[in-house]
Amino acid sequence: MRISTGLPIGVTALLFGAAGRRKSLEDALVGRLVENDYSEVVLPILDYAEPYEALLSPASRGELYRFVDRDGEVLALRSDFTPLLARLIAPRLGGLSLPMRLFYRGDVVRWAEERAGRLRESYQVGAELLGEDGEAAEAEVLRLFLDLLASTGVPRPAVIVGFAGALDELLLAAAGESGSADLAAAVARRERSAVRRLGGSAALLEVVDKGVPADPAALGRMGERLARCAETVAALSGLHPEIAIGVDLAEFAQLTVDPRLGTSDSLQRSYYDGLVFRGYAGAGGIEIGGGGRYNRLFDQLGVDLPAVGFTLGLDGLTSVATAAAPQEVGS
Amino acid sequence: MIRLALPKGRIREAALVAFGVAGVEVEKLDPETRALTTRLNGGEVEVLFLKDWDLPLYVERGIADCGVVGSDVLGEVDGDLLVPARLRDGACHFSLIGKSHDLPKAGEQARLATKYPKTARRLLADRSWGAEILELSGSVELAPMLDLADLALDIVQTGRTLRENGLIEVEVLDVIHPCLVVHRAAYQRHRAVLNAWVSRLEAAELAL
Numbered sequence: 001m002r003i004s005t006g007l008p009i010g011v012t013a014l015l016f017g018a019a020g021r022r023k024s025l026e027d028a029l030v031g032r033l034v035e036n037d038y039s040e041v042v043l044p045i046l047d048y049a050e051p052y053e054a055l056l057s058p059a060s061r062g063e064l065y066r067f068v069d070r071d072g073e074v075l076a077l078r079s080d081f082t083p084l085l086a087r088l089i090a091p092r093l094g095g096l097s098l099p100m101r102l103f104y105r106g107d108v109v110r111w112a113e114e115r116a117g118r119l120r121e122s123y124q125v126g127a128e129l130l131g132e133d134g135e136a137a138e139a140e141v142l143r144l145f146l147d148l149l150a151s152t153g154v155p156r157p158a159v160i161v162g163f164a165g166a167l168d169e170l171l172l173a174a175a176g177e178s179g180s181a182d183l184a185a186a187v188a189r190r191e192r193s194a195v196r197r198l199g200g201s202a203a204l205l206e207v208v209d210k211g212v213p214a215d216p217a218a219l220g221r222m223g224e225r226l227a228r229c230a231e232t233v234a235a236l237s238g239l240h241p242e243i244a245i246g247v248d249l250a251e252f253a254q255l256t257v258d259p260r261l262g263t264s265d266s267l268q269r270s271y272y273d274g275l276v277f278r279g280y281a282g283a284g285g286i287e288i289g290g291g292g293r294y295n296r297l298f299d300q301l302g303v304d305l306p307a308v309g310f311t312l313g314l315d316g317l318t319s320v321a322t323a324a325a326p327q328e329v330g331s
Numbered sequence: 332m333i334r335l336a337l338p339k340g341r342i343r344e345a346a347l348v349a350f351g352v353a354g355v356e357v358e359k360l361d362p363e364t365r366a367l368t369t370r371l372n373g374g375e376v377e378v379l380f381l382k383d384w385d386l387p388l389y390v391e392r393g394i395a396d397c398g399v400v401g402s403d404v405l406g407e408v409d410g411d412l413l414v415p416a417r418l419r420d421g422a423c424h425f426s427l428i429g430k431s432h433d434l435p436k437a438g439e440q441a442r443l444a445t446k447y448p449k450t451a452r453r454l455l456a457d458r459s460w461g462a463e464i465l466e467l468s469g470s471v472e473l474a475p476m477l478d479l480a481d482l483a484l485d486i487v488q489t490g491r492t493l494r495e496n497g498l499i500e501v502e503v504l505d506v507i508h509p510c511l512v513v514h515r516a517a518y519q520r521h522r523a524v525l526n527a528w529v530s531r532l533e534a535a536e537l538a539l
Contacts, residue, residue, distance in 0.1 A: 115391075115410075189414045191416065280519075286392075286393065
């Protein structure tokens with residue numbers, strides 16, 4: 001009998017040098033997390049589907065791999081570390097001292113349409129700061145993300161920063177509850193004419209064009225946060241001049257926190273409810289990770305615990321780093 | 332340097348007109364050349380010509396910073412792309428095609444041939460009749476003609492092919508527009524150039 005050497009769609013094996021390159025990168029990142037007093041947690045790759053599903057957005061639930069175990073239980077493969085960690089931490093909070101700095105590593109498995117370069121099984125390293133509210137905690141985590149990204153030496157690193165829900169007031173004022181989700185999607189696509197057609201204000205058009213409104217006061221209560229965030233980003237830019245950091249609220253327009261905007265969050269992973277950021281690297285601008293504040297996830301679990309964190313995708317980082325590295329003789 | 336992917340297919344002319352207006356020196360492109368890439372605007376713009384169905388992947392993977400692709404293709408690919416402008420040129424549309432003017436009655440199940448299964452599901456989601464979608468790769472009009480399907484959903488431009496084969500455009504469903512698509516990270520790098528292009532397209536009333 002001939003045994004197939006093929007693998008399922010979206011799955012890859014790292015053989016020989018490729019495995020070594022990813023392991024070196026992982027070890028370097030983990031070393032930096034340990035230096036920054038983050039402790040490792042090891043999380044299972046299998047979980048009951050029901051509680052895990054409840055913490056995911058509709059779009060993420062559609063990507064979940066589920067199956068019936070031989071005991072009749074419906075189980076899910078881990079598709080996102082953060083809700084899994086939150087579910088395990090929430091009932092244990094009484095006996096834990098805060099703040100906690102935790103990190104993890106491992107595979108996540110998500111269904112994705114078959115497409116070149118798109119993986120269904122991917123490897124992540126992530127970090128979470130739990131129990132610290134406020135902008136200082138967000139700045140600490142963003143700085144750690146930038147430190148780790150800079151330490152990889154990948155070419156053309158870039159980070160976009162924004163706020164989940166920053167545009168909610170503008171979206172609701174312009175299009176009301178029924179039209180806000182469509183308007184948010186048009187802002188996120190950067191489609192000016194659609195933003196105009198759907199009633200978007202001058203401030204929303206400025207967000208489409210420049211990433212932020214000319215007058216932060218247009219954002220209402222979020223205006224002051226934006227101004228302080230711009231200061232933080234400017235300070236971090238000074239620490240890592242090789243990383244292009246910018247604030248772009250349009251990038252996260254669909255990460256709404258206002259439940260009246262409803263359907264727009266079906267398109268995104270949307271437990272974020274504060275500062276959010278996303279990183280890219282390489283000549284092709286591959287997305288290599290991201291994170292933000294997600295207090296709302298613990299709210300869903302009935303626990304008041306501020307939380308902010310990020311994940312880095314090792315597959316993307318390794319491919320960008322490898323493409324940029326000088327080729328070994330004989331490779 | 333910004334790398335612009337232009338389609339080889341049906342919307343090539345509309346894309347060339349639009350980018351000429353936007354400020355790209357497309358008039359310097361040699362129509363006879365077999366070169367796969369060409370530098371324009373003093374080397375500031377590199378143009379690639381790609382097959383329509385391949386173009387979104389090149390932009391999604393960041394090989395090209397931006398490109399022009401029809402909304403017919405865009406509706407079928409699951410790509411993470413920004414779409415800052417849709418061009419007004421709407422010479423083509425999606426239509427239901429059949430041998431008679433009749434649509435299926437409420438509660439009926441029709442066989443529908445198409446190259447665009449996602450679009451078919453989207454455009455027909457609220458119908459009172461059901462559709463069993465038969466995905467074909469070409470010559471979709473043959474399916475209702477030879478009774479492989481009751482209806483076809485396909486692109487109609489002039490309608491000449493339909494007329495010559497005794498077929499009827501039963502219902503126009505959606506206009507197809509060429510769309511400017513941009514890679515997320517490329518948008519951050521080239522925001523000023525891209526915004527200027529879109530502004531010129533809007534000023535010339537070429538963008539919707």
